[in-house]
Amino acid sequence: MGEINCDILVIGGGNAALCAAISAKENGADVVMLESSPKAWRGGNSQHTRNLRSMHYGPTDVLTDTYSEDEFFEDIYKVTKGQTNEEFARYVIKNTPEVVKWAKSHGVRFQGSFGGTLQLGRTNAFFLGGGKSLVNSYYKEAKKMGIKVLYEHEALSLDIQKEYIGVKVKDHANAQILNFKADACVIASGGFESNLDKLQEAWGKPAKNFLIRGTKFNQGKMLFALKDAGAKIIGDPTQGHMVAIDARAPKYDGGIASRVDCVSLGIVVNKEAKRFYDEGEDFWPKRYAIWGRLVASQEDQIGYSITDHKVLKRYMPPLFEPVVANSLDELADKMGLDAAALRKTVDEYNAGVVEGKFDHTVLDDCHTEGLEVNKTHWAQKIDTPPFYCYPLRPGVTFTYLGVKVTKEAAVVMENGEVCKNLFAAGEIMAGNILSQGYCAGFGMSIGSVFGRIAGREAAKSREQK
Template sequence: MQSPTMDADVLVIGGGNAALCAALMAREAGARVLLLESAPRDWRGGNSAHTRNLRCMHDAPQDVLVDAYPEEEYWQDLLKVTGGITDEHLARLVIRHSSACRPWMRRHGVRFQPALAGTLHVARTNAFFMGGGKALVNAYYRSAQALGVQVRYDSPVDRLDIEDGQFQAAWVQGQRITAKTCVLAAGGFESNREWLREAWGQNARGEWPADNFLIRGTAFNRGVLLKHLLDDHGADRIGDPTQAHMVAIDARAPLYDGGICTRIDCVSLGVVVNREARRFYDEGEDFWPKRYAVWGRLVAQQPGQIGYSIIDSKAIGRFMPPVFPGVRADSLPELAQKLGLDETTFMQTLTDYNRACRVGRFDHTVLDDCHTENLAPPKTHWARPIDTAPFYGYALKPGVTFTYLGLQTDDTAAVRFAGRPSRNLFVAGEMMAGNVLGKGYTAGVGMSIGTAFGRIAGANAALAAKQQKAQSLQALTATEMKANHVIA
């Protein structure tokens, strides 16, 4: 009698950072690993290809990281942006993991570089990838190939065979693929327009906000497996389907894969108005890396899901320049006309703002004392009158990076069914990020989550596969001994 042949010890579904970390860890542990990437080879890597950095805890300066960024400060930053909607145990697990993962990343070919001009706010907290996320993804794929990880591209998984919470097989275009264990790292549902429409619904103005969303990352994250696990297999869920890493990006950005270069980073240096030419939020609430991800959701709640970032010439050179030039005008009335905004309302908004500014010592590198008084909404920091020509305006639309609805897990990265962890099905990356990110975002934390849980899931999947193999051998030996005894 022989045990059934498996296509792999560990099957990894996904092709981005979390999936690659899982595949590499499992392979390092001696497992036979098969990775299924739904995208073609040229588009491999998912959203990870668009990333730039990793948020890292450290207690002292470390090569590209300056000063210190201790655990408690990292936790407080995360607590603030999530509003407390986070699992503290899992969040701290991610934080601690971020302090120790970079040597392992380097062994697999990832290189880091100091923060560049325009990113100095995060020089203390974030380690930047040399060559960006694409270079990181390529390094991991090269390492995976060298170690013997099997990779199949153009291989979307549309369903899983699961019995009593245990993984049996995955189906790819009619082919059944078996493995002892499986890691799910196939991303969220941000490129599934129908699901976004269902989640966001119709607003009081009769609009379908999701129809105006742009997708900053891959077109391949449609959430097929996520919906399958939640709806068909009853996996435990976590998160709000409307919550996401959502950024206000250039309204002229492409529908998919615009990436980091579509961001408009001058919000905190001016004001933002909606289609009705009225301000709607505090542009100077906190440092941009901590607050940039709230603006996509804010714009999504405005009429027509559009906003306009307004600055004057004093702001030029103080932010990362966008790919597309802004609308330029020599006067504010001219700028209103060029942006298609009501001139009277626009001028009243700007006049009220300019009058309310109390300019102290302007310093965009700290939470300075330049603020507004008797203005709603206020501008808490970096408030200076917009009064120096030329003036610039940038139209903004919501840009979704990844969604937060996902699979509930624990510190083993196991998928849970009715509160019970699976013994051989694990999850990492965007499919479980909602355990840590209930809402909000702070720069680089998505890569921290993907790296931590990718490595945890890969290691535990390899261990579970090894245990399953040992149990199978014991059962086989017992069966053979019994058969021999009967024959004798």
């Protein structure tokens, strides 16, 4: 059993961990990173991302118009139904413009402002080449700066001491256990969304039907190690970023392409062919994250997004082709639904449509009236064959159960003591801000802001000894 001493140990290999490692190195510390995956799968969930949400007062080279601090916060307040820490949320929001500049200074490239059906060009800065490119850029920078990255090194347990942080690590490549002793440590190893046993503990039997949008390596080992070591754990284990994705997606790593974006343009029914929620509640980037939980609450955790030919070109096509049929009866047969029940649902929906000026770029006046579940915007009759259907499953992105931290990213213990040499960033502490709901790109904002802070403060903690 070997022992390795280091200045700063960063546990994790995604965006937050990379930001922490680079930040710590910038502030004069030697840094070792532990990535539990093989090199080919490095980057955690960050490799599947596309953008980060950023405030700005006026157009930039990557963002259009204006997106103020207050509007940004209102979006977070709305999706969390007011269950957010305003001080922490605004702290992240205010730091997002600087994060974009900092990312550029370390090799990350952004594409020009994004247009199209997602309506995110004003609020979100998109990475040129996506999350994989961002991750690769940061790893290239880390190598240039002399940061040591150890792949297939899985952190297992923590020993939190005032003078050092001890971490037991499994080196999978060499089948050995190593003991790291760090002056300070940053934990940025994600949530527990890939740990199927822990998901089932929280959700019960429905978890068996969940798909994991991201990496299979986010097992939550460090989250539960923090708990065992006496850190204060906050949040609800059933809360997280869960979206409706194509039921045909793989169990792990389906990524952003498995998301189904046409929900607001049609209707969604359950296995009884009944609608169960307002598909037109708000713009898709603000409301897409509620649909995973909605589908999870249905029998067998299955849903069906149904549209007709009128809207075929109005949404971003997902990974899989839709199931296509020339009649509703044919569609029902292909999807294993009761044909009479589906016809009844569609007929009632069509009868309730109040036609207006359809415009998916605004909260238009196309709605339904008189239905048990009304659709408030973008309601059009489903009457133009062929008809299209995407089967839906809950797709877990990341969980909100996490460790409590200060605004300096320092881990807080159950007894209220603040660790001077242990910090956390990214998914593992996102629950300090997000208790439920999600806004596109905000996870990357949290990880980037707190990653930089955690790395800086870890480096500073050494100087103060």
